[in-house]
Amino acid sequence: MKSKNIEAIQVAVVNDMSELTQPQMDSVIDTYQRAFASPPYEEAFTDDEAREALQYILDKGGDLLLGNTGDEVSALAGGYMKSDNVYYIEELAVEPSRQGRGIGRVVLNALMNEALCREPGYLEIRTTSRNDRAIGLYESEGFTREAITEVVAGTRQDGRLALDERIYLRKDLSKENAMEKPTQLKRTAIVYPSGNTTAVVFDQMLGTDREELNTSVMSAWKNKEPTRPEVEQCCFVTLPKNSQAVARVEMFGGEFCGNATRSVIQVITEGRDYQGMIEVSGVDRPLNFSVRGGVIAVEMPLPQDEKLATQVDEGTLVQLDGIAQLVVTDFAYQQNQTPRELLTKLLQENKYSLAGQPAVGITYYDETTKKAEFGVWVKAVNTVFDETACGSGTCAIGVAAATAKKQNQKLEVIQPSGESITTEAAFDTESGEVVASNISGKVSILYDGELNLS
Incomplete structure (x- = not known):
């Protein structure tokens, strides 16, 4: 059962700052500034400083994610490979009025999923020793405190230069833990797109054999609900590569599936009227879709260079x-x-x-x-x-x-x-x-x- 405290949020990957419209960029900068202006940081950043901090992540070849609630950017997270074995989470910021609603956890997990694609041995993050809420979040996600701390200087909101103690936390991603087979999926939707019952899996697991997981989900659903339609296929929801798409749908065989695509659209829009784009395995561009009066329509991928x-x-x-x-x-x-x-x-x-x-x-x-x-x-x-x-x-x-x-x-x-x-x-x-x-x-x-x- 989903917690009532978790606000609906859409996470998008930013590959280049130029992808953002001016209103989006303004919202990103505002969220960054407001997050660090509030306690316990109380740090002041100019627009240029905030922009440079985020551009630094992309210049390092890293990942920058935005968490959107409605038309506003409410959170952001970014990180990069600090060394061959360590992925460093450089930024995690949530707009103050949105804090305490589970948004930080959502974007943190999304960033960790991106990090796992790079196969690091460890994840590392730094925060002020006074940020008990953030420390609690990181520890609940498997991070442990390192012995090392760091004293840094920063400019406060009132213009004062002050020192702050920063602590490091690290998460071990040893192969045996990463490859451990899951015994429970936190969120799976069983969807019926006029037949072809589809399991929509939201969990992201490094090293898990998707074909084996596909079989396990089918069996688990049959055991749970033996009298209901059997699952015929699974699809996996991941972050889109194109920031204009709302999500990416992946079949474990890498093929395209129209019904799986419509199933994911139904789940993420909750059937509300909407127009957007979605990525699907087997197709190299986002597809247009619409939801109108409960009817879900999706563009079909016609070939560009082959006879149809x-x-x-x-x-x-x-x-x-x-x-x-x-x-x-x-x-x-x-x-x-x-x-x-x-x-x-x-x-x-x-x-x-x-x-x-x-x-x-x-x-x-x-x-x-x-x-x-x-x-x-x-x-x-x-x-x-x-x-x-x-x-x-x-x-x-x-x-x-x-x-x-x-x-x-x-x-x-x-x-x-x-x-x-x-x-x-x-x-x-x-x-x-x-x-x-x-x-x-x-x-x-x-x-x-x-x-x-x-």
Whole structure:
């Protein structure tokens, strides 16, 4: 159960200060100044000094994160590799009026997750010996005090030059601790995007085998709720690489998944009307999405340099970023074999070079009943999955129809679950190609909270 004291916050990665708009930059500087002007620091920083302090982190090749509540930057954190083995957390600041709401912990954990990607042996942080709240936070996150302290001089708000004692705290990230298998996930949402039940995992764990974790989550949910829809797949929510995106969705096989993307959008927006961008594995750019009246629509990743739709023996081969989908409407192909069987056969033959794709789907579609069936192969695990709903397959149906009819298409496709997902494809008559596509539909959350894996 989520604490009522933790305020909703969105964490974004800043790669370059020039990415920030002037209002964003002003908010960052204001938060930095106000955080250090308040007790126990009571230090004064000019705009230039605050800006230089944050730029220093980026110049060191480090990580700078901003914690946003609404339109305001309420917290920031930054750090860099101090040596080959030590990641130093240079800054952690929370706007005074937002302190005590769990925001500092959120941005600290987000920064530590970024640090773990660099595989340090230790995390190190420094704070004033008078900051009991910060020390308590760090110790609760596994930091321990070092024997060394440091006396530093600083200018107080009233202009006085004063000395302050700073203490160092360090967190050991020895390999055996980092690789320890989790027994409980702090937050996992089980989401139902018209079928294709998806576990959305928010926990970040260095060294954890995601394929193994995927299996553990499926089993844990089945044990917890044996009468509810079984989890068919897991996705992992991480910080976006592009600061304009609200989040990044990663499948353990590195493929693209439209339903996992819609699932994450539902969880992080809580179903409220919103427009934004989101990153997804298998796609090299953020995708646009919208939430309107409980309906979640997401842009589908059409390739920039490859042909989108090609007529082949079995139907229409649609090449999306991160997955290829073969849409089969001919009953002659459908009647004697399932999507799984046809997919297995084509992969064995490596027909159309499908075995080189990160993921491949076979989509059977009945143009009369509007019903579809799906089978999807993921290369990373060399496994074929029978899906109760498929976003990319639904998108491919729209692309194939628009290409064949040479006009825009909007189709409500009935999934194997019995529910529907709508696909829209925009056809450009000048180029003779589909130039845009999206899928949309309702998404429901079955569970959101802790999940025991043992």
